Every structure is written in structure tokens, then in C-alpha cells.
Amino acid sequence: MPSRLIASRELADMFKLLAHADRLRLIEELRAGEKDVTGLAVALGLPTTRISQHLGLLRAHRLVEERRDGRSHFYRLAHPFIADWIIDALPLVDIRLRLKDTDHIDAARALWSVRDPNSAC
Amino acid sequence: MPSRLIASRELADMFKLLAHADRLRLIEELRAGEKDVTGLAVALGLPTTRISQHLGLLRAHRLVEERRDGRSHFYRLAHPFIADWIIDALPLVDIRLRLKDTDHIDAARALWSVRDPNSAC
DNA sequence: TGCAAGACTGCAAAATCTTGCAGGTGACGA
DNA sequence: TCGTCACCTGCAAGATTTTGCAGTCTTGCA
Numbered sequence: 042m043p044s045r046l047i048a049s050r051e052l053a054d055m056f057k058l059l060a061h062a063d064r065l066r067l068i069e070e071l072r073a074g075e076k077d078v079t080g081l082a083v084a085l086g087l088p089t090t091r092i093s094q095h096l097g098l099l100r101a102h103r104l105v106e107e108r109r110d111g112r113s114h115f116y117r118l119a120h121p122f123i124a125d126w127i128i129d130a131l132p133l134v135d136i137r138l139r140l141k142d143t144d145h146i147d148a149a150r151a152l153w154s155v156r157d158p159n160s161a162c
Numbered sequence: 163m164p165s166r167l168i169a170s171r172e173l174a175d176m177f178k179l180l181a182h183a184d185r186l187r188l189i190e191e192l193r194a195g196e197k198d199v200t201g202l203a204v205a206l207g208l209p210t211t212r213i214s215q216h217l218g219l220l221r222a223h224r225l226v227e228e229r230r231d232g233r234s235h236f237y238r239l240a241h242p243f244i245a246d247w248i249i250d251a252l253p254l255v256d257i258r259l260r261l262k263d264t265d266h267i268d269a270a271r272a273l274w275s276v277r278d279p280n281s282a283c
Numbered sequence: 284t285g286c287a288a289g290a291c292t293g294c295a296a297a298a299t300c301t302t303g304c305a306g307g308t309g310a311c312g313a
Numbered sequence: 314t315c316g317t318c319a320c321c322t323g324c325a326a327g328a329t330t331t332t333g334c335a336g337t338c339t340t341g342c343a
Binding site for chain 4: 199200210213215217218232233234235
Binding site: 051063064120132 | 169170171172173174175176177178180181182183184185186187190225241243244247248250251252253254255271274
């Protein structure tokens, strides 16, 4: 099989993994550092079961790493660079929407770019 | 609705659009310049109907633009930057696979990065 | 040891995507 | 005008994802 085809499929798999708002928000949360499942569930306002399922996917594809401490499971980004790369896509979202007013994209960029994401909403 | 949530959803929509090997290959083909539907179908070895459907999606989200000339419809990338951004993700694919041997990813990077993609396979 | 907290997994229903096919539109040439 | 070429759209079957729920596992603590 040609390299070109392999690369497309592998890339598509990774895009598929990121093609869910919950999982993008998880990556965003983890950008600030490791967090346990309950903490993430509270931050996103979702049931822990769902968070756990998403984390299971991200973990299976080695985008996050797990550390256990007592009863808690702490997760962190395996490669924080991915968060920066996602931020790079914001201009494309902007374009895609063809907004006259790009304020909320700018706001989002600021939120994703801020040192401590939890200081803003 | 918070900006953060909007951005996640819009980003997820765009990732979803890119989460298909055929569509990634279309973007790759168009990186070299505009091409008509039949040309793309031949390049990818797929039926024109399917190509047309994929292009319809990409067009609806303004990732490609169309120009008609006689019976042919020529497509081009609305924002060629997207192809560069996709190339930036190859290291993540690499990591995701945790390959001992990254040769075929290197080969893919070379293919995506080459000036004229049609000179290589 | 018994119980509860924190998290994971399996499963099935619901939602979403993909794909081929049948049929339709507009442009070109005889 | 008629036929063909290049392409698009609608639709339904099939495949894949998402989601909630029930049940399980491990750890900490009394």
C-alpha cells in the first residue's frame, strides 16, 4: 500500500478522534496540567461515565497518559503540542463560518491561549 | 453560550469534515492547484459520484472553491494554508502509532511536502 | 472484613455518516 | 433539437459513533 494512502488513513483516524466537542474540551482542560476524571467531569458539566469513555479513546490512541493515585486516575496530555496545533486551526474555523464579526473566535483563541484556562470561562 | 463551547463545536465540525481519508486525499491533490472532478476521480481511483459528494461537503464548509468552465467543474483549496496545517499533524500520527520505525511517515511527509505531488506516488 | 468512592467496561438504542444507485441539470456538438 | 458528457442531488441500506445504564473492579478506610 502506498505511503500516501497509509498517511491519509492514519490522519483521518486522528481527525476522527478529535472530531468531538467533548474531547476537544478535555484536551483544552488538560492543557493546564493533569486532572482527575471527577475534576474533568465537573469542569465540562458531564457525567463521569461519559468522560471516562472519551478518555478511554484518547488513551487508546496515546493522546493522553494516565497516572493513578489512590482511587483517582489523573490524566495529562501525552504531547502538549497537540493543543497548540489545534489553536492553529482557529483561523480556519473563522473562515469556514465566514463571519462578518470574528469576535467570538478571537475570544476563543484568547481562552485557549491563556496561561491558566480556569481563570476564564 | 460561552465562547469556549462555541469554539469546541465549530472546531469539532471542521475536524469531522477532515476525518475521512478520501477528503484528505482530495485536499492533498488540490494542493498542487485546481483540478476538475474527473481528474480527481482518476487520481484517487474512485467513482466521480463519490468525489462529487465529498467535494459538496468541502464546498458547503467553504474549504474549497469551484470554478466552472464548459462542462467541467474545477475545484481549488479556498485556503491552501490548511494543507500545511495538516502536514503539521504528521508527527502526532507518528506518535499515535508508536512505531519503532517511522519510515513510512517520513515518506508520507515527503510526499505531502513535495512541490509537485503528482511526480511521486 | 465490609462498605463506599472513583473509575472502567459491556451492551443496546439512538444518532450520524458513508455509499451506491437512480434520476436530474446544464453545456457542447452533430 | 437530440444525444452525450460532466457533474450534482435525493434517497435508502449499511456501517459507525455516541450515549446512558447496569454491572464490575480497585482502593481506602473503619
